[in-house]
Amino acid sequence: MSDVQRFDYAGTGLEDSVPQAPWELVSRWVREAQEAADERADVYEPSAMAVATVDRTGLPDVRTVLLRFLDPRGPGFVTSRHSQKAAQISDTHLIAATLTWAPLFRAIRFRGVAQQIESDITDEYWGGRPWGSRISAWASRQSHPVASRQVMEDTVRDLAQRYPDMGNPDDVPVPPDWVGYRIHPQEVEFWAGRPDRLHDRIRYAAASPADLDDAAAWSTTRLQP
Numbered sequence: 001m002s003d004v005q006r007f008d009y010a011g012t013g014l015e016d017s018v019p020q021a022p023w024e025l026v027s028r029w030v031r032e033a034q035e036a037a038d039e040r041a042d043v044y045e046p047s048a049m050a051v052a053t054v055d056r057t058g059l060p061d062v063r064t065v066l067l068r069f070l071d072p073r074g075p076g077f078v079t080s081r082h083s084q085k086a087a088q089i090s091d092t093h094l095i096a097a098t099l100t101w102a103p104l105f106r107a108i109r110f111r112g113v114a115q116q117i118e119s120d121i122t123d124e125y126w127g128g129r130p131w132g133s134r135i136s137a138w139a140s141r142q143s144h145p146v147a148s149r150q151v152m153e154d155t156v157r158d159l160a161q162r163y164p165d166m167g168n169p170d171d172v173p174v175p176p177d178w179v180g181y182r183i184h185p186q187e188v189e190f191w192a193g194r195p196d197r198l199h200d201r202i203r204y205a206a207a208s209p210a211d212l213d214d215a216a217a218w219s220t221t222r223l224q225p
Helices: 023-039 084-092 119-128 131-139 149-162
Strands: 048-054 060-066 069-071 074-080 094-101 106-116 178-192 200-206 218-223
Touching: 023 069, 023 094, 023 106, 023 178, 048 074, 048 084, 060 074, 060 084, 074 084, 074 106, 074 119, 084 178, 094 178, 119 178, 131 149
Parallel strands: none
Antiparallel strands: 048 060, 048 094, 069 074, 074 178, 094 106, 106 178, 178 200, 200 218
């Protein structure tokens, strides 16, 4: 293709000396991406995370969700039990995800198993969502066909009448299909874009899924770009 756009990557990269466990870098890069979004127009939705699962036949599936939880046990997100990703997680428990911040020349990849997040944590997060987002979650049977957009909008209107916005976290009850998943990682890879495509890649690997701050569990390898 003669019209391929080319961009050089001016990232600062990763030094040879990296933490023994990935948590320090994960938490710092996520924080710095969030800070950059407050200051730069080219860093938008820094919590966007591509999540990949596989169905029972082994066919992979990928979609974008929002990173809503992050602690040393791994990154987490919320969804519906009716969704395809929930069904695939139930079948295989296998999961992978990527956080990519192209303007910052950074990305983090996770591979591991999905664990359901404790309901008290996801319920607390539910109460902090905007009222409209809570209504939409009730209106949508995620991943299932619908006759038209009008059907969804009619459902939203009916639910808005049932659960009016009073400005309280419990205006809309937690739906029965509300669920959160945590990616308990076995591999974590950091990518830092460098000039001339000579990028830095550092991969952390554990013998089995491990907490991100468990220094004894992780080994590191520098990968060629």
